[in-house]
Amino acid sequence: MCGIIGYIGNNAVEDILLSGLKSLEYRGYDSAGIALNDNQGIDVFRAKGKLVNLKNVLNTQNLKNKHFSQGIGHIRWATHGEATIENAHPHTSNDGNLVLVHNGIIENYQSLREELTQQGFHFFSQTDTEAVVHLIDREYKKTLSLESAVINAIALLKGAFALCIMHHNEPDKIIAVRKNAPLILGLGCNENFIASDIPALIGKTQNIIYLDDNELAIVEKDAVVIKDFKGNILHKNIEKINLAQDDISKQGYKHFMLKEIHEQPRIIRSMITANMSTPFEPIHFNGINVEDLVQNVDKIEIIACGTSLHAAMIAKNIFEELCKIPVIIDAASEYIYKSHLTDAKTLSIGISQSGETADTITALKQARTHQAKILAITNRIDSTIVRCADFVFPLNAGIEVSVAATKSYSAQLAALYLLALAVAERQKCADIIKLTKIKQELFSIPNKMEEIFYSCNHIKQCAQKYSKYHSFIYIARGINSASAFEGALKLKEISYINANAYLAGELKHGPIALLDSQLPVFAILSPDGKIYDKIISNCEEVKARCAPLIALTTSDSFYKKDLFDDVLTIPSVSELLSPLLFTLPLQLFAYYFADCLNMEIDQPRNLAKSVTVE
Numbered sequence: 001m002c003g004i005i006g007y008i009g010n011n012a013v014e015d016i017l018l019s020g021l022k023s024l025e026y027r028g029y030d031s032a033g034i035a036l037n038d039n040q041g042i043d044v045f046r047a048k049g050k051l052v053n054l055k056n057v058l059n060t061q062n063l064k065n066k067h068f069s070q071g072i073g074h075i076r077w078a079t080h081g082e083a084t085i086e087n088a089h090p091h092t093s094n095d096g097n098l099v100l101v102h103n104g105i106i107e108n109y110q111s112l113r114e115e116l117t118q119q120g121f122h123f124f125s126q127t128d129t130e131a132v133v134h135l136i137d138r139e140y141k142k143t144l145s146l147e148s149a150v151i152n153a154i155a156l157l158k159g160a161f162a163l164c165i166m167h168h169n170e171p172d173k174i175i176a177v178r179k180n181a182p183l184i185l186g187l188g189c190n191e192n193f194i195a196s197d198i199p200a201l202i203g204k205t206q207n208i209i210y211l212d213d214n215e216l217a218i219v220e221k222d223a224v225v226i227k228d229f230k231g232n233i234l235h236k237n238i239e240k241i242n243l244a245q246d247d248i249s250k251q252g253y254k255h256f257m258l259k260e261i262h263e264q265p266r267i268i269r270s271m272i273t274a275n276m277s278t279p280f281e282p283i284h285f286n287g288i289n290v291e292d293l294v295q296n297v298d299k300i301e302i303i304a305c306g307t308s309l310h311a312a313m314i315a316k317n318i319f320e321e322l323c324k325i326p327v328i329i330d331a332a333s334e335y336i337y338k339s340h341l342t343d344a345k346t347l348s349i350g351i352s353q354s355g356e357t358a359d360t361i362t363a364l365k366q367a368r369t370h371q372a373k374i375l376a377i378t379n380r381i382d383s384t385i386v387r388c389a390d391f392v393f394p395l396n397a398g399i400e401v402s403v404a405a406t407k408s409y410s411a412q413l414a415a416l417y418l419l420a421l422a423v424a425e426r427q428k429c430a431d432i433i434k435l436t437k438i439k440q441e442l443f444s445i446p447n448k449m450e451e452i453f454y455s456c457n458h459i460k461q462c463a464q465k466y467s468k469y470h471s472f473i474y475i476a477r478g479i480n481s482a483s484a485f486e487g488a489l490k491l492k493e494i495s496y497i498n499a500n501a502y503l504a505g506e507l508k509h510g511p512i513a514l515l516d517s518q519l520p521v522f523a524i525l526s527p528d529g530k531i532y533d534k535i536i537s538n539c540e541e542v543k544a545r546c547a548p549l550i551a552l553t554t555s556d557s558f559y560k561k562d563l564f565d566d567v568l569t570i571p572s573v574s575e576l577l578s579p580l581l582f583t584l585p586l587q588l589f590a591y592y593f594a595d596c597l598n599m600e601i602d603q604p605r606n607l608a609k610s611v612t613v614e
């Protein structure tokens, strides 16, 4: 949530900030702003809405004759205060000399605001952030040193904050601070960068320092000094990133979401082949010793949010079926505030595409205090979740730009299948012939995913036909209940359609009251015989209420065709592995539905890719 960027050096500050913010726009787009420092003073430009509005503001300014030596920028995902210009960052001290940008939440901002107001500071926004700028300003007036002022001020802050701060009187430095919100430094030649995330630095530098919590950096043009919050110097490693501009381009697709949907077969194929050469040999992970992972473990808990939580729901079915280990799943936001059974015999698995989701990280830190072993499954090996974990399963799905998660979801599923199979193999808790058959089938999944793309047009036509409806219901049973939740989430987040998912057997206990000819029902028909018949009965109940009915099913298991208004199919697959295939048509249906409505598919309103606030 919120993206921040800072630059100090001889190149065009304004352009560097804007291109950095463009790459961070997935973190929020409620407002944008930059502050530029030259010898005359600090200029601040802010605009409501997307970055393009800020660019329009800048186009009206005559900045050509100015020579800026440093600058900071921000894109906002609003927490405190609406998306207005007044609430946009950077925020400025009353004398205009000090500016800062912030990502996170200052929990004690209300009391600070009251205290600072009494001391004569004037507030112009409803943000929590403005309290920080006045607080540092107050300390600066006492110490006349930006570094000392920052150290004094942050000792008084409660909450999460990544900050970039500059003062007109100290144009040789930007101070960057990290506590519970991500921040990295990019090292260049006679120039240095600060950013919330790596995409902002692609094409600018490959040399990165990851700040850890409770660290600050004094960033100058040709030097970077990192200290703890007491002012002690720390020595940090410089790491190399290996990303090109291509990794964050649409490569000819209309939207990132469509491109990322199409990347799935390749990603799943390379994950499978990286961890097992043939279905007849045991699975081996680079960096995870399965014996260590499950030694003395009598239960697994899986903690995640949103789409990653849906992957967790599917994992519960897989692990219980193959490994006979009880699995508890929890939304991270719930786990944090309830009593749980986590202990030294628990394997706590955190699933997070971004690795920065605040709820998931807080929950895992809590699990650790109960002596649980921690496994992180993430697409970002440079993220905070990795530093909370004993074991890490990297998804290697490449940067996911679209706010709606697609390729990371199927990569999470593939990782969870592989893990469960590996545990089952080592613990000998399932018949080896059965496990080999599942592994053989897993190898066939990427090709079957590719086959689904042949029917893109059919899915598109179906989505277009239904795009006139304002509400949707998804139903499924068994392992694919989570597929229904994920399908509904995809549709609602990019179309703003009210889409709800129900266990098909639960329809008759209440939701059936909603049904009429204006509420289409999307039924995911599991391939397995027993469940298939049951869900067909549920569909009969739906049809009897005149609701339009779509079936998503395997090509070989379909009968009762007349019951349905439309039928979408996937290649033949077992019940256990079917979520890997069902997810593609569900994603494509949501995508084409939203595209037909001309929605902002990659950046839906009110959302951000990386939810770094609790």
Ligand code: AGP
Binding pocket: 305, 306, 307, 308, 351, 352, 353, 354, 355, 356, 357, 360, 403, 404, 405, 406, 493, 607, 608, 609, 610, 611
């Ligand atoms: C998915 O489409 C969403 N944008 C969202 O639910 C996301 O999955 C959730 O915020 C969790 O993110 P994470 O996987 O990065 O932790």
